[in-house]
Amino acid sequence: MRILFMGSPEIAVPFLETLNQQEEVIGVVTQPDQPAGRGYKLKAPAVKEAARRLGLSVHQPQKLKSNTAFWELLKNLGIDLSVIIAYGKILPAEILEVPRTGSINIHFSLLPKYRGPAPIQWALINGEEETGVTIFWLNEKIDAGEIILQEKIKIAPEDNYNSLSAKLVRLGISALGKATKLIKEGQAPKIAQMPAEASYAPLIHKTDAQIKWAKTSGEIHNLVRGLIAWPGAYTSYRTPAGGNKILKILQAAIYIVPDNGLSSEAKPGEIIAIKKEGLLVQCGQGLLLIKQVKLEGARAMSSYDFIQGHKIKTGEVLGEPSGNNKIA
Numbered sequence: 001m002r003i004l005f006m007g008s009p010e011i012a013v014p015f016l017e018t019l020n021q022q023e024e025v026i027g028v029v030t031q032p033d034q035p036a037g038r039g040y041k042l043k044a045p046a047v048k049e050a051a052r053r054l055g056l057s058v059h060q061p062q063k064l065k066s067n068t069a070f071w072e073l074l075k076n077l078g079i080d081l082s083v084i085i086a087y088g089k090i091l092p093a094e095i096l097e098v099p100r101t102g103s104i105n106i107h108f109s110l111l112p113k114y115r116g117p118a119p120i121q122w123a124l125i126n127g128e129e130e131t132g133v134t135i136f137w138l139n140e141k142i143d144a145g146e147i148i149l150q151e152k153i154k155i156a157p158e159d160n161y162n163s164l165s166a167k168l169v170r171l172g173i174s175a176l177g178k179a180t181k182l183i184k185e186g187q188a189p190k191i192a193q194m195p196a197e198a199s200y201a202p203l204i205h206k207t208d209a210q211i212k213w214a215k216t217s218g219e220i221h222n223l224v225r226g227l228i229a230w231p232g233a234y235t236s237y238r239t240p241a242g243g244n245k246i247l248k249i250l251q252a253a254i255y256i257v258p259d260n261g262l263s264s265e266a267k268p269g270e271i272i273a274i275k276k277e278g279l280l281v282q283c284g285q286g287l288l289l290i291k292q293v294k295l296e297g298a299r300a301m302s303s304y305d306f307i308q309g310h311k312i313k314t315g316e317v318l319g320e321p322s323g324n325n326k327i328a
Contacts, residue, residue, distance in 0.1 A: 001080040001184060002026045004099065006087040010046040011165060015085050015106065018173050020054050023180065026077055031088050032060045065092050074098045081183060083176070084138060096138050101183055103138040106176055108168045110134060110150055112198035115143035120165050122201040124226035127218065129155055131164070133172040135179040137190060144198075146190035148182065151175045160225040204230070211235045213269035213319050217254045217286030224252045235269070235319040237295065240311065247318065250300055251292035255280055269319040274312060278303030281318060 005016050006029040019025055028051040036043040051058045061070045071094050082103035084091070096103045109119035111134040123131045132152040137145040151171050155164060182188040209231045211220055224233040232248040239245055266272045266282040273280035279290040294300040295310075306312065 001101075001180065002078055004029065004074065004077065004079045004082045005047075005051075006030070006082060006084040006091075007047045008045040008088045009086050011169060012047050012085045012087075013050045014169050014173060015083070015176060016047060016050055017054070018176070019083060020056070022177065025054075025056055026079065027057050027059060029059045029061070029087070032062055064089055064095060071095065071098070081180070082138075085172075090140065090142065091138065093140055096140070104148065104179065104183075105136055105138050105143070105145070106172050107134045107136065107143055108165070108172065109201070110152065111136060111143055111147060112193040112195065114199055114201040116201040117203045119201040120161055120168065121204055121226045123155065124159070124161060124164065125222050127222045131155055131168070133168055133175050135175050136193075144193060144195075146192055148179045148188045148190075149175060160228045162229055165229075206231045209233050211249065211319060213281070214284040217283040217288045220283055220288055221252055221254050224249050232294070237318060238316070246296040248294040249290055249292075250294055251290075252278075253289045253291065255287040255289040257287065267317065269317045271312065271314050271316050271318065274307055274314060276304060279307065279312065 001023050003019055003023045003025045004027050005019060005025055007013075007016065008031040016025070016028065028047060030045045030047045030051070033042040033044050033048075035041065048058050048060070059070070059073070061067055064070070074095065075098055079099040081101050082096070082099045083106070084103060085106040091103070107115075107119065108131070109115075109123065110130070110132045114122055114131075120131070130152060132150055134150045135148045136143075137148065139145045151174065153167055153171055159167075179188065204227065209223070209227045211223065211233050213220070213235070220233070227233050228250065232250065234246050234248045237245050237247040268282055268284050270282045271279050272282050272287070275289070277289060277291060281288045281290060290303050292300060292302055293306050295306065301309075
């Protein structure tokens with residue numbers, strides 16, 4: 001089939017590469033270059049860089065609505081199918097209706113659960129035990145189109161955003177191959193979603209990553225898992241000099257109290273023990289073992305190195321200076 005591919009971030013690149021091997025990708029549409037870094041130099045989307053490597057034509061329209069010149073360009077390409085993954089904008093009907101067979105999307109959840117831009121993060125944050133990928137026909141509503149197929153996967157207790165997204169990409173590539181085969185054969189179903197079962201996975205903001213130590217150790221552990229790639233779950237740390245710095249928690253584990261006991265009446269956020277494996281911190285319910293951290297202005301390091309370098313002591317309270325121990 002003659003495929004138009006629409007996507008922007010790194011997670012979409014393996015799908016483009018696979019489609020380019022299996023079908024005829026006649027064009028790639030991605031977001032415009034955006035300023036990034038301290039110098040605010042323009043940075044190309046990962047999909048654009050991949051498309052250039054593959055020798056594919058790239059289109060980066062600033063807008064999609066009322067862009068009649070872009071609509072006409074697409075009509076002249078003779079598109080059989082549009083494949084969209086993490087493009088970053090809602091597509092108007094004028095674009096969705098151009099391909100001969102329609103437009104499909106790959107979404108990293110079992111729709112209608114976790115519609116929206118951050119399904120992997122929120123599935124982890126919410127402690128889900130199962131997720132998957134959905135291939136569906138696009139319409140003008142957000143992730144609400146009719147389903148072609150779904151593939152499920154278990155979320156392992158040790159999974160974080162990086163490991164789970166890698167698993168979902170592999171699963172999604174396989175599912176996309178099945179879906180394109182069904183479409184070519186004219187056998188692709190159109191299964192309506194159940195609106196009553198829908199939930200939303202909103203865009204992640206930095207404020208979502210602030211640790212509230214009054215929550216349970218399980219909730220905080222899930223926050224760390226879900227936001228490991230960006231922005232990183234964080235708390236505040238009062239330095240020996242009296243300053244207040246951001247401390248990102250990169251790796252943690254729920255600590256199971258031994259039968260011989262490790263009782264504490266410490267307040268949430270308080271360091272109650274220093275172990276070779278890391279810092280043991282009291283939560284609103286349960287204990288969290290912090291294994292890897294990144295202090296503002298420093299490199300990522302093991303908690304052991306952090307303890308040695310900053311002379312951490314029991315009784316210190318994380319998050320106290322910014323008052324983030326209370327649930328807002």
